[in-house]
Amino acid sequence: MLRLRWLGLLCGFALVGATQANDAEQIVRQALLSIQPDLPIEKITVSPMPNLYQIELKGGRLLYASADGEFLLQGNLFQIQNGQATNLTEQVEQLAIAKQINSIPLDEMVVFAAQNTKTHVTVFTDTDCGYCQKLHSEVAELNKLGVDVRYLAFPRQGVGSHGYETLTSIWCADDRLDAMDQAKARRSVPKKTCKNPIDKQYALGQTVGVQGTPTIILANGQIIPGYQPAQQLAAQALKAQP
Incomplete structure (x- = not known):
């Protein structure tokens, strides 16, 4: 019975986390559209960096924003591990561009x-x-x-x-x-x-x-x-x- 109670608590926390993420995504979206109503937003997700949201635009380019939509960043996000820097922004942008270009019919x-x-x-x-x-x-x-x-x-x-x-x-x-x-x-x-x-x-x-x-x-x-x-x-x- 104790296990079931803990399982219920964990599910509850996951639901709260998902709700908070969805709320933040909506806040970020509304903030961006308030300054540029025609901004071609494809999707908004949590970025690899805590408390930072990743905005994918049509065409593959990225923006980053704080969860409250007050701060906006344009540039490259790097992850440093074992003395090596990986350009995470470039990775995501390249995947999006490759998907678009490689989907064009050869004819x-x-x-x-x-x-x-x-x-x-x-x-x-x-x-x-x-x-x-x-x-x-x-x-x-x-x-x-x-x-x-x-x-x-x-x-x-x-x-x-x-x-x-x-x-x-x-x-x-x-x-x-x-x-x-x-x-x-x-x-x-x-x-x-x-x-x-x-x-x-x-x-x-x-x-x-x-x-x-x-x-x-x-x-x-x-x-x-x-x-x-x-x-x-x-x-x-x-x-x-x-």
Whole structure:
């Protein structure tokens, strides 16, 4: 009988703890929405650090807040164990970004596939970008190293720009690979229009924090901002596990 009484007490404490956590989550949510009503909150959970709540935003980025919603932090949370520092924020953000990027259907991308695929990189690209053109000149080398190169559209000058129109023509071309090759070689691409994912991909890039092109995302969600030589990029890509 004594055991049952202790079990009842433990269940009661667990219920109180869960209720308090739910209350804190609601308080944090209301505080955030009071300063930015359109803040794209995905979920709010207790962070690994006591008395700190973790706010996951659409796109994978994180914020942290006190349980009363009075204090808000933006930055990286590190955990130090055995003399080693682990970036917990980066881990969560990468998982969220990888989930979003890897869920995009391949037929919405322009994919240069390796003959013997070992991994992939996803590149937000703009055909008018010099370093995008340089990276594209090394796609064949990346393919030889077992890396698929999967392109998403990110017209730096926005919707309606020259880059936007070129990217639209590529995605609407009968042969997307050839059209991308031509555009990256600074040759004209026949103008075409069709139903396409350019706007959606551009919005996604902004959501996950793309600020320039090329922006490369490894299979595990790690973001590499800018061009890297093929050998260096392949080495990082092959180490990245989703």
